Amino acid sequence: MNNDKRKEDNLIKILHQFPNIDDKRSMEEIYMNIQKEMNTPKKSPLYNKKRIFWPSLATVAVMFLSLFLVINHFNQQSVNDSNADEINIALDKSMEQNGVQENAELFSTQDSDQVELFSDNSQLLLEGKKAIYLDDLQEDDFVVTIGIPDMAVLNVIPVSVVVKKDRGNHWLDYYNFVYENIDEGKLELAEYYPYDGTLKYENDQITLDLMTDHEYDYGSISEEIFFKSLDHLKYQDIDSVLLNEGSNRGVDFSHTGKIYEYKIDNSRSGYLIYQTKNKVYLTPSPNKFDSIEDAFLDMKNKNELYNLEPTIPDQIEFFIDNNERETDQLKLVFKNNIELIESNETLRMIEAILLTAKDYGYETVLFENINLYNVGPFNLEKPIEVPIAPNPVQMDKN
Amino acid sequence: MNAKFKEIYEKYHNDLFRFLFYLVKNREVAEDLIQEVYIRVLRSYDKFEGKSSLKTWLFSIARNVSIDYFRKQQSLKNKLLNQIDWNRLEINDHHPLPEEIAIQNEEIRTLYKCLDACTLDQRTVIIVRFIQDLSIVETAKVLGWSESKVKTTQHRALNILRKNMEKLKKKEESTRE
Numbered sequence: 021m022n023n024d025k026r027k028e029d030n031l032i033k034i035l036h037q038f039p040n041i042d043d044k045r046s047m048e049e050i051y052m053n054i055q056k057e058m059n060t061p062k063k064s065p066l067y068n069k070k071r072i073f074w075p076s077l078a079t080v081a082v083m084f085l086s087l088f089l090v091i092n093h094f095n096q097q098s099v100n101d102s103n104a105d106e107i108n109i110a111l112d113k114s115m116e117q118n119g120v121q122e123n124a125e126l127f128s129t130q131d132s133d134q135v136e137l138f139s140d141n142s143q144l145l146l147e148g149k150k151a152i153y154l155d156d157l158q159e160d161d162f163v164v165t166i167g168i169p170d171m172a173v174l175n176v177i178p179v180s181v182v183v184k185k186d187r188g189n190h191w192l193d194y195y196n197f198v199y200e201n202i203d204e205g206k207l208e209l210a211e212y213y214p215y216d217g218t219l220k221y222e223n224d225q226i227t228l229d230l231m232t233d234h235e236y237d238y239g240s241i242s243e244e245i246f247f248k249s250l251d252h253l254k255y256q257d258i259d260s261v262l263l264n265e266g267s268n269r270g271v272d273f274s275h276t277g278k279i280y281e282y283k284i285d286n287s288r289s290g291y292l293i294y295q296t297k298n299k300v301y302l303t304p305s306p307n308k309f310d311s312i313e314d315a316f317l318d319m320k321n322k323n324e325l326y327n328l329e330p331t332i333p334d335q336i337e338f339f340i341d342n343n344e345r346e347t348d349q350l351k352l353v354f355k356n357n358i359e360l361i362e363s364n365e366t367l368r369m370i371e372a373i374l375l376t377a378k379d380y381g382y383e384t385v386l387f388e389n390i391n392l393y394n395v396g397p398f399n400l401e402k403p404i405e406v407p408i409a410p411n412p413v414q415m416d417k418n
Numbered sequence: 419m420n421a422k423f424k425e426i427y428e429k430y431h432n433d434l435f436r437f438l439f440y441l442v443k444n445r446e447v448a449e450d451l452i453q454e455v456y457i458r459v460l461r462s463y464d465k466f467e468g469k470s471s472l473k474t475w476l477f478s479i480a481r482n483v484s485i486d487y488f489r490k491q492q493s494l495k496n497k498l499l500n501q502i503d504w505n506r507l508e509i510n511d512h513h514p515l516p517e518e519i520a521i522q523n524e525e526i527r528t529l530y531k532c533l534d535a536c537t538l539d540q541r542t543v544i545i546v547r548f549i550q551d552l553s554i555v556e557t558a559k560v561l562g563w564s565e566s567k568v569k570t571t572q573h574r575a576l577n578i579l580r581k582n583m584e585k586l587k588k589k590e591e592s593t594r595e
Binding site: 024027028031032034035036037038039040041042043045047050051053054057058172324325 | 420423424427428431432435436439440445448449452453456457458460461482485486489516518519522525526529530544548549551576577579580583
């Protein structure tokens with residue numbers, strides 16, 4: 021046994037002797053404290069949902085009562101007019117029928133009217149789309165998607181800028197334009213770009229020449245964030261990036277080691293919500309999955325460590341139609357067990373599902389048996405095309 | 419009293435408290451944090467699928483709670499200017515030695531101080547492995563890491579502790595001379 025090993029064993033021996041540290045409070049005292057804390061009301065998205073749902077129940081009740089009163093009224097009228105001639109009776113009957121029918125129609129269309137009502141009102145309340153779709157673009161538009169670290173330097177949030185193609189000749193020109201001009205502070209994300217170096221296209225290969233004093237190897241998190249930012253080049257179907265430092269090939273990272281060619285990470289995940297004071301972003305979950313089912317399950321969970329919120333409410337249940345698996349269309353059959361309303365929450369869920377479907381290689385998504393006709397700009401009765409990229413943002417200089 | 423709370427308290431409270439205490443090195447903070455651990459556990463107990471053992475699940479929650487605590491301690495400015503690295507974060511302890519440690523022998527007191535030289539991840543591994551006595555496999559589950567990452571971090575942490583112990587001993591010897 022060498023000297024160092026002996027010293028390590030001795031350290032372990034000492035660590036084993038570290039004393040027990042007791043919590044001096046009683047079990048009852050601790051329980052009382054946590055009860056107090058747990059009973060402090062916290063804002064839940066479901067709370068809002070219930071508040072929106074109850075008026076709709078009240079509306080149904082009022083409609084039902086009206087229908088009941090109208091039928092009664094006509095019945096009463098027909099009794100009062102018992103001396104009237106046949107024509108009058110016929111008229112009464114006809115009116116009665118029409119009355120019932122009109123009210124019945126009103127009742128039966130109540131749901132769809134309400135949806136319309138919701139959509140009319142909520143158009144004003146709904147926030148903008150969280151992704152860019154083909155229909156949003158003109159011929160001379162190019163979508164640049166880059167990853168920006170959040171303020172806590174935990175997540176790298178994908179954001180997309182639409183750039184006019186006259187900004188350059190190669191897609192890298194558009195990227196460099198965005199790297200140089202993006203104002204991360206306005207997006208309530210961390211200042212990160214441009215890179216401490218030059219991103220260029222040479223011999224069919226993307227190369228990043230880093231300056232010798234770059235700080236991407238300052239710590240393992242810095243390295244991780246740097247690599248995650250490069251991963252966003254996957255939106256241009258890039259598999260790898262050559263890395264140089266000064267005039268030397270390869271970059272020596274203190275945690276990862278020397279890297280000559282960085283392979284873009286294409287692992288897939290579901291999308292969760294990252295929220296700042298004024299902004300809401302959909303961002304890939306740090307948990308990666310081979311199957312889209314697992315990704316969807318992950319989207320129901322809050323990720324406390326990364327400060328990410330779920331996009332699919334826990335009560336929502338759906339399954340993937342097996343027959344559609346081999347096609348480009350993802351068919352989700354909803355169990356219709358929960359009242360969905362047109363809200364930002366629902367819109368985010370739909371877009372998070374669409375973005376996830378895109379990452380897993382699907383081209384369209386069909387939301388079957390979902391008890392909502394449309395949400396925001398999406399008609400849920402038809403297959404919806406997956407988006408091009410997440411989180412559209414505006415850039416001042418564009 | 420909630421039966422789940424009682425069960426967890428009786429089986430794991432001491433372990434969890436000791437883990438948090440050695441991690442944050444402050445009794446009051448450890449007291450607050452363990453309450454937060456219980457709150458998170460009770461709120462998400464229904465979602466506990468039993469894929470890992472209850473013990474490793476509880477430790478992973480305690481670890482997350484402590485990370486959140488350290489994160490909150492850092493001002494936004496520091497985070498951005500210094501590019502805070504949570505894996506490398508060194509936690510400096512400015513508190514006097516707690517009574518339980520102060521009465522121990524010199525080796526324990528010195529090693530307790532040397533824990534400050536470790537990063538948060540390294541310190542977590544040292545505490546979980548050698549103070550809580552969890553296996554490599556259990557530690558990997560608590561941290562959500564591979565076993566090889568646990569071994570590497572453990573090796574580095576022990577190296578740092580060994581070097582710092584030697585440094586401190588030399589320093590003490592030179593002051594005596």
